[in-house]
Amino acid sequence: MSENTDTEDPSAPEADETKDTGEIADSDPPEAAESDDATPGEEHAGDADPGADGAADGNGDASSDDILPGEAATDGADTDSEKAANGDGDDLGSQVELDVEDAAVENPEEDLLGGIDIGSTADIEVPDRLVDQVIGQDHARDVVLKAAKQRRHVMMIGSPGTGKSMLAKAMSQLLPKEDLQDVLVYHNPDDGNEPKIRTVPAGKGEQIVDAHKEEARKRNQMRSFLMWIIIAIIIGYAILIQGSILLGILAAGVVYLAFRYGSRGNDAMIPNLLVNNANQQTAPFEDATGAHAGALLGDVRHDPFQSGGMETPSHDRVEAGAIHKSNKGVLFVDEMNTLDIRSQQKLMTAIQEGEFSITGQSERSSGAMVQTEPVPTDFIMVAAGNLDAMENMHPALRSRIKGYGYEVYMDDTIEDDAEMRRKYARFVAQEVENDGRLPHFTEEAVEEVILEARRRAGRKGHLSLKLRDLGGLVRVAGDIARAEDKEFTERGDVLQAKRRSRSIEQQLADNYIERRKDYELTVNKGDVVGRVNGLAVMGEDSGIVLPVMAEVTPSQGPGEVIATGQLKEMAEEAVQNVSAIIKKFSDEDISEKDVHIQFVQAGQQGVDGDSASITVATAVISALEDVPVDQNLAMTGSLSVRGDVLPVGGVTHKIEAAAKSGLDRVIIPAANEQDVMIEDEYKDEIEIIPVQHISEVLEVALAGEPEKDSLVARLKSITGQALEQREVGQPKNPSPQ
Numbered sequence: 001m002s003e004n005t006d007t008e009d010p011s012a013p014e015a016d017e018t019k020d021t022g023e024i025a026d027s028d029p030p031e032a033a034e035s036d037d038a039t040p041g042e043e044h045a046g047d048a049d050p051g052a053d054g055a056a057d058g059n060g061d062a063s064s065d066d067i068l069p070g071e072a073a074t075d076g077a078d079t080d081s082e083k084a085a086n087g088d089g090d091d092l093g094s095q096v097e098l099d100v101e102d103a104a105v106e107n108p109e110e111d112l113l114g115g116i117d118i119g120s121t122a123d124i125e126v127p128d129r130l131v132d133q134v135i136g137q138d139h140a141r142d143v144v145l146k147a148a149k150q151r152r153h154v155m156m157i158g159s160p161g162t163g164k165s166m167l168a169k170a171m172s173q174l175l176p177k178e179d180l181q182d183v184l185v186y187h188n189p190d191d192g193n194e195p196k197i198r199t200v201p202a203g204k205g206e207q208i209v210d211a212h213k214e215e216a217r218k219r220n221q222m223r224s225f226l227m228w229i230i231i232a233i234i235i236g237y238a239i240l241i242q243g244s245i246l247l248g249i250l251a252a253g254v255v256y257l258a259f260r261y262g263s264r265g266n267d268a269m270i271p272n273l274l275v276n277n278a279n280q281q282t283a284p285f286e287d288a289t290g291a292h293a294g295a296l297l298g299d300v301r302h303d304p305f306q307s308g309g310m311e312t313p314s315h316d317r318v319e320a321g322a323i324h325k326s327n328k329g330v331l332f333v334d335e336m337n338t339l340d341i342r343s344q345q346k347l348m349t350a351i352q353e354g355e356f357s358i359t360g361q362s363e364r365s366s367g368a369m370v371q372t373e374p375v376p377t378d379f380i381m382v383a384a385g386n387l388d389a390m391e392n393m394h395p396a397l398r399s400r401i402k403g404y405g406y407e408v409y410m411d412d413t414i415e416d417d418a419e420m421r422r423k424y425a426r427f428v429a430q431e432v433e434n435d436g437r438l439p440h441f442t443e444e445a446v447e448e449v450i451l452e453a454r455r456r457a458g459r460k461g462h463l464s465l466k467l468r469d470l471g472g473l474v475r476v477a478g479d480i481a482r483a484e485d486k487e488f489t490e491r492g493d494v495l496q497a498k499r500r501s502r503s504i505e506q507q508l509a510d511n512y513i514e515r516r517k518d519y520e521l522t523v524n525k526g527d528v529v530g531r532v533n534g535l536a537v538m539g540e541d542s543g544i545v546l547p548v549m550a551e552v553t554p555s556q557g558p559g560e561v562i563a564t565g566q567l568k569e570m571a572e573e574a575v576q577n578v579s580a581i582i583k584k585f586s587d588e589d590i591s592e593k594d595v596h597i598q599f600v601q602a603g604q605q606g607v608d609g610d611s612a613s614i615t616v617a618t619a620v621i622s623a624l625e626d627v628p629v630d631q632n633l634a635m636t637g638s639l640s641v642r643g644d645v646l647p648v649g650g651v652t653h654k655i656e657a658a659a660k661s662g663l664d665r666v667i668i669p670a671a672n673e674q675d676v677m678i679e680d681e682y683k684d685e686i687e688i689i690p691v692q693h694i695s696e697v698l699e700v701a702l703a704g705e706p707e708k709d710s711l712v713a714r715l716k717s718i719t720g721q722a723l724e725q726r727e728v729g730q731p732k733n734p735s736p737q
Helices: 030-034 077-085 138-150 164-174 204-242 245-269 293-297 341-353 395-403 418-435 443-457 467-483 491-500 504-518 569-585 613-625 651-660 670-675 694-701 705-719
Strands: 153-157 181-186 196-201 272-275 285-287 330-333 380-385 405-409 413-415 462-464 527-529 531-538 542-554 561-564 593-599 628-630 633-635 665-669 687-691
Touching: 138 153, 138 164, 138 405, 153 164, 153 395, 164 285, 164 330, 164 380, 181 204, 196 204, 204 245, 204 272, 293 341, 341 395, 395 405, 418 443, 418 462, 418 467, 443 462, 443 467, 443 491, 462 467, 467 491, 504 531, 504 542, 531 613, 531 651, 542 613, 542 651, 561 569, 569 613, 593 613, 613 628, 613 633, 613 694, 628 694, 633 694, 651 665, 651 670, 665 670, 665 694, 670 687, 687 694
Parallel strands: 153 380, 153 405, 285 330, 330 380, 531 633, 561 593, 633 665, 665 687
Antiparallel strands: 181 196, 181 272, 413 462, 527 628, 531 542, 542 593
16 A cells, blocks of 8 residues: 655655654755754754654653553553464453452352452452453454454444444554554645645654744744835835825735735645544544545535635645544444445445545535545454344445454353353443442442343343443442432442333333223233233333234135234234144134234234244134133243244243233243243242143133133144153253344
């Protein structure tokens, strides 16, 4: 890549190359070079203070006292990052060591804090570097360390709040700041619409601009002095010789305007500091998420004055984009699919060439006529997003990242062990330290946060890695404690925060349940034919009771299954699968009957997913066989075409919704039994019944003993998969979560 370090300075034709020497010997205008007695405030750009920030020799690093928590480590940071990239994890502080002598319990594996003994989170040491604060994403963290060392691009795909932006910032701290550069834009006397670009070591750019400004000030002073002398001579001549004051004033005015008009050319001699890295403590980190073309690729401002000597020089109107500001650093783009295709194409060009010219992004602007020489864009790109981000991503751009970097999928959960629980305790300490206004958490409060992480994971033996949401819980709990002037945040504050920090979906679901009670829409007593209380989830953390009704009617033509309730694609397919089971299990000939299935009050969000499969099957079989269903229970579960009950997501929230609605029993897939993490207040209110086959569902749900027994016996004889025939210890279906 050509960095244009030897581009000729219009005002300093003899400028030495800075790329090799790291110094600027003759960067001053010719007038400055002639002045040997410059004062300290007027020193040449080439006489830069060796202690200036970001000096090219690398001796200008900030001391450790000047580095804030979470910023780059001190002098040994680069060494540490190199060790980490080589797999030496012990030097990274990524492990939370357990002092066996001070262990709080004999068996750390059973302790909620992993065996550490603390009075509060104030006793937990928080690492300075962001890369050491990352929790759970070990694979992604290793990739970032390697990518920083080898300067590779990275694409991170995963759920929001799993640490993608934090890892990108951590990467910028691992890059060497000694490589940083300033970028200057100079007026081109040969073509004003093609400004020249020059790169210099970080910190030199300000000195060059200051030197040019000082010389311009001296020239203006000299011109002003000369102008006032001429004006005085003209006025004196007009008064003493010609005897006409008016003539003298007019002549003086003409001279004044001439000097002022001529002095405007001096501004063109001052370069524009396009990228300034003088005060950068780490490599640049630019977040270009959702940036428009000008903010991402650079722009040239419009100038309404294009003639008469009033125009602004084109180089002064050039604006750097995120791709230029992130040179030698990290460019982070979250939700890559929000960038339009043209911007993605140009971004790919910048990655491939390592440089990108700046031009006006609006074709109606005068800036569209301006195009600079190529500006360095030697950045590491970190592209992030959810799974749908890859759909609208330019395939060539993804190929560029994949071919010259890494693709990483971010985990949603992590295995729950003593080491991870110690890290979660450190996570709480990190959140308190980073916020700076929260009281530290007591040991019991930290334990409650870890229990909530278990619950939000939705899987037995796992902890949630959606740490942004968990951090929100920590902050709400801390705010509650601070409002009450407490010294520490206690367990009660965390419990209160869990109620206050409910998501919008959770609040809507609770409101929905209450309103149904007010209008007596929830049926939780008696037996009804063709009606089953199903369970569904809103968002990710709230459950609702969703009744399903079925009716069988004579058909005017070939029989068909008709489902209403804004079913989406997966839900429609689930209904089709259920119809296959109905045809197999029912004695009724449904070829000349229509089966109507209604998801009652599904709402605008509709029904997505197949977790209502056993609900639909039970409702339809009940309607076909005219056998009532017990309304004091709810159910959730997917269904195979052979009648096996398959695991679904969100069982914990669904069970709690059933309990809130006053139901006494709930049927769930046996494979999901390990995932149940309901709150203590609901444990005594509802009975959980795990099942493995549709015959078991009907045996529990249907009322009317003779009819039910006959139907269940028929189902068992057809399928040959009765409950008692299953082998003890047979492996369960894996949870989809």
